[in-house]
Amino acid sequence: MAKKLKGDQVLTGQLLREGDVVFYTEDGNWSPDLQNAKIATTAEQIDELDVLIAKAEETNLVIDIYPIVVKRDDAGKLVPDLIREKMRTTGPSIVYA
Amino acid sequence: MYVYDDFDEKFVRERAAQFRDQVERRLSGKLSEAHFRPLRLMNGVYLQLHAYMLRVAVPYGTLSSSQMRQLAMIATKYDKGYGHFTTRQNIQFNWPKLKDLPDILDDLADVGMHAIQTSGNCIRNVTSDQWAGVAADEATDPRPYAELMRQWSSLHPEFSYLPRKFKIAITGASSDRAAIAFHDIGLQVLKNDAGEIGFDVYVGGGLGRTPMVGKKIRDFISLDDLLPYLVAILRAYNLEGRRDNKYKARIKILVHETGVDEFKAKVEKIFDGLEKDKLTAPAGEIERIQGFFTLPDYQAAEANPETFTKARSENAAFDSWVKRNVAAHKQAGYAIANISLKPIAGIPGDATDEQMNLVADLAEKYSFGEIRVSHEQNLVLAHVKEEDLFELWQALVPAGLATANIGAITDMITCPGLDYCALATARSIPVAQKISEKFADQKRQEDIGDLKVKISGCINACGHHHAGHIGILGLNKKGEEYYQITLGGSGDESAAVGEIIGPGFSGDDVAGAIDTLVNRYVELRDEASETFLQVVKRVGLEPFKEALYADH
Ligand code: SF4
Numbered sequence: 001m002a003k004k005l006k007g008d009q010v011l012t013g014q015l016l017r018e019g020d021v022v023f024y025t026e027d028g029n030w031s032p033d034l035q036n037a038k039i040a041t042t043a044e045q046i047d048e049l050d051v052l053i054a055k056a057e058e059t060n061l062v063i064d065i066y067p068i069v070v071k072r073d074d075a076g077k078l079v080p081d082l083i084r085e086k087m088r089t090t091g092p093s094i095v096y097a
Numbered sequence: 098m099y100v101y102d103d104f105d106e107k108f109v110r111e112r113a114a115q116f117r118d119q120v121e122r123r124l125s126g127k128l129s130e131a132h133f134r135p136l137r138l139m140n141g142v143y144l145q146l147h148a149y150m151l152r153v154a155v156p157y158g159t160l161s162s163s164q165m166r167q168l169a170m171i172a173t174k175y176d177k178g179y180g181h182f183t184t185r186q187n188i189q190f191n192w193p194k195l196k197d198l199p200d201i202l203d204d205l206a207d208v209g210m211h212a213i214q215t216s217g218n219c220i221r222n223v224t225s226d227q228w229a230g231v232a233a234d235e236a237t238d239p240r241p242y243a244e245l246m247r248q249w250s251s252l253h254p255e256f257s258y259l260p261r262k263f264k265i266a267i268t269g270a271s272s273d274r275a276a277i278a279f280h281d282i283g284l285q286v287l288k289n290d291a292g293e294i295g296f297d298v299y300v301g302g303g304l305g306r307t308p309m310v311g312k313k314i315r316d317f318i319s320l321d322d323l324l325p326y327l328v329a330i331l332r333a334y335n336l337e338g339r340r341d342n343k344y345k346a347r348i349k350i351l352v353h354e355t356g357v358d359e360f361k362a363k364v365e366k367i368f369d370g371l372e373k374d375k376l377t378a379p380a381g382e383i384e385r386i387q388g389f390f391t392l393p394d395y396q397a398a399e400a401n402p403e404t405f406t407k408a409r410s411e412n413a414a415f416d417s418w419v420k421r422n423v424a425a426h427k428q429a430g431y432a433i434a435n436i437s438l439k440p441i442a443g444i445p446g447d448a449t450d451e452q453m454n455l456v457a458d459l460a461e462k463y464s465f466g467e468i469r470v471s472h473e474q475n476l477v478l479a480h481v482k483e484e485d486l487f488e489l490w491q492a493l494v495p496a497g498l499a500t501a502n503i504g505a506i507t508d509m510i511t512c513p514g515l516d517y518c519a520l521a522t523a524r525s526i527p528v529a530q531k532i533s534e535k536f537a538d539q540k541r542q543e544d545i546g547d548l549k550v551k552i553s554g555c556i557n558a559c560g561h562h563h564a565g566h567i568g569i570l571g572l573n574k575k576g577e578e579y580y581q582i583t584l585g586g587s588g589d590e591s592a593a594v595g596e597i598i599g600p601g602f603s604g605d606d607v608a609g610a611i612d613t614l615v616n617r618y619v620e621l622r623d624e625a626s627e628t629f630l631q632v633v634k635r636v637g638l639e640p641f642k643e644a645l646y647a648d649h
Binding site for chain 2 (some may be wrong): 019081
């Protein structure tokens with residue numbers, strides 16, 4: 001899965017109990033903040049993502065795990081490449097509730 | 098209103114208990130996500146872009162005040178204080194947590210509600226005219242038959258694993274407010290000269306990536322034969338509908354590929370072979386159901402009472418609201434009050450917990466404790482005395498519920514789009530908000546008159562864009578949202594699929610494009626009463642194309 005994408009990647013998923021969007025971190029946890037995500041840059045790291053997904057699924061904490069492509073904006077912050085993933089990262093773009 | 102009998106009560110409770118057990122096993126890891134997913138979907142629980150989403154069934158869009166209060170309570174306690182009313186007359190909660198869902202289902206069961214068959218390839222909530230039973234133009238109240246179909250289709254063993262989802266809509270009025278031509282099965286209830294009930298049956302309508310207007314396959318099927326005939330249609334579909342390709346699996350594709358005549362012949366053949374007396378409702382059941390839908394105890398009330406006409410003449414905002422939001426009632430002295438969930442620049446179809454509680458109170462005070470949800474994502478109090486309308490309106494104003502725009506350009510059907518929906522290609526809500534702002538001026542809206550704008554955030558067309566006089570479809574081109582505009586669609590008795598007018602627009606430019614189209618319409622209309630749709634039908638797309646693309 002990860003191999004098909006082009007560019008730096010991070011893993012995202014949703015918390016099983018709550019449903020919140022989270023990102024896989026350097027220390028093997030999950031964070032709601034994309035800026036904490038572990039970035040796979042090299043071919044090796046990207047290959048490893050599929051293994052990480054399988055392992056993470058076994059912990060039964062996070063569901064619907066998949067890799068997304070990220071870039072750095074001018075301020076050096078990570079931003080998802082696709083608009084869908086941008087929306088997932090930031091939440092609804094409207095004032096709700 | 099229909100009230101659950103012991104059977105309904107029991108199966109809803111059992112289902113909630115089963116789901117509690119399933120959630121526990123999922124959380125403990127005994128059930129894998131792959132095994133759990135279909136189980137949660139059978140209880141209306143989706144995983145959306147930011148959270149789980151729960152879709153609760155509102156049978157044919159009818160709610161009691163106590164049910165509405167319970168929905169408000171759920172919004173407060175388990176969600177972020179609001180809910181979203183959908184084009185299938187249901188309500189969705191956007192932020193429930195899986196760990197809370199068993200409690201939510203119990204709370205729903207307490208008021209006779211559930212989320213069964215709000216997802217999956219089964220017969221979904223039967224929808225109907227939001228003015229059913231009270232509309233001045235109605236021949237027969239469709240609700241008893243909608244309820245009959247609800248009971249028949251609930252956990253129907255033969256039809257719980259269809260090739261794809263299946264939607265039935267029914268109306269009893271000459272003006273079709275239930276969009277029956279865009280449903281898998283559409284039913285028009287009629288009464289003949291002998292006073293007998295019959296149903297015209299339409300099949301194979303639908304929106305999505307292949308929009309189709311339903312075709313009539315039967316005139317005036319009798320009440321006794323209604324359920325057997327539905328069985329015949331669904332059996333034909335269940336056997337022959339495509340299961341190899343999700344996008345070709347709806348009955349509309351089967352009807353289209355088979356041809357209407359041949360499909361009808363198949364249905365008739367199955368129908369002829371059925372033991373009909375085993376499939377029809379038992380004697381007395383229809384009468385029992387009808388007993389729940391007798392009209393409330395209206396008081397003798399004067400039509401156009403002086404208090405009402407005086408308030409109208411003295412208060413222009415109230416008068417605008419009456420003109421736009423109040424509809425004629427069967428009973429003299431009573432009116433249908435429509436509550437718009439489309440405030441200017443708001444989120445179409447959303448209601449806060451406070452608003453839900455207020456509507457529940459007002460329904461109790463003025464409308465026999467009954468609320469309707471329309472497929473156009475508004476609410477209805479169906480039995481309000483004309484002399485109470487001013488008071489009702491005054492209570493709605495401070496809650497932001499008195500927008501005078503029913504059927505006007507700012508009363509847009511809008512799907513959740515990319516702000517919530519995992520399948521979306523573009524956002525819908527911000528586009529609706531920009532259009533709403535552009536046309537906020539009440540005088541201008543009144544001058545424009547009836548104009549239905551409908552917006553979907555992807556080709557699945559939950560926002561009914563194909564049926565919009567102006568339809569807007571959000572797509573994604575090279576990573577950017579862009580919007581395709583269609584003209585001339587219609588979701589009522591003159592059902593038609595809109596035509597694409599030309600190249601799409603960016604999110605920032607859509608509202609301006611709609612403005613251009615509306616200005617062109619105003620220039621083109623022969624008189625103020627000629628509607629946008631009538632003008633499009635008369636002059637075609639060309640003059641609108643010129644207006645939109647001349648400078649490009
Ligand atoms: S039309 Fe598309 S974006 Fe809108 S609710 Fe349906 S699936 Fe989601």
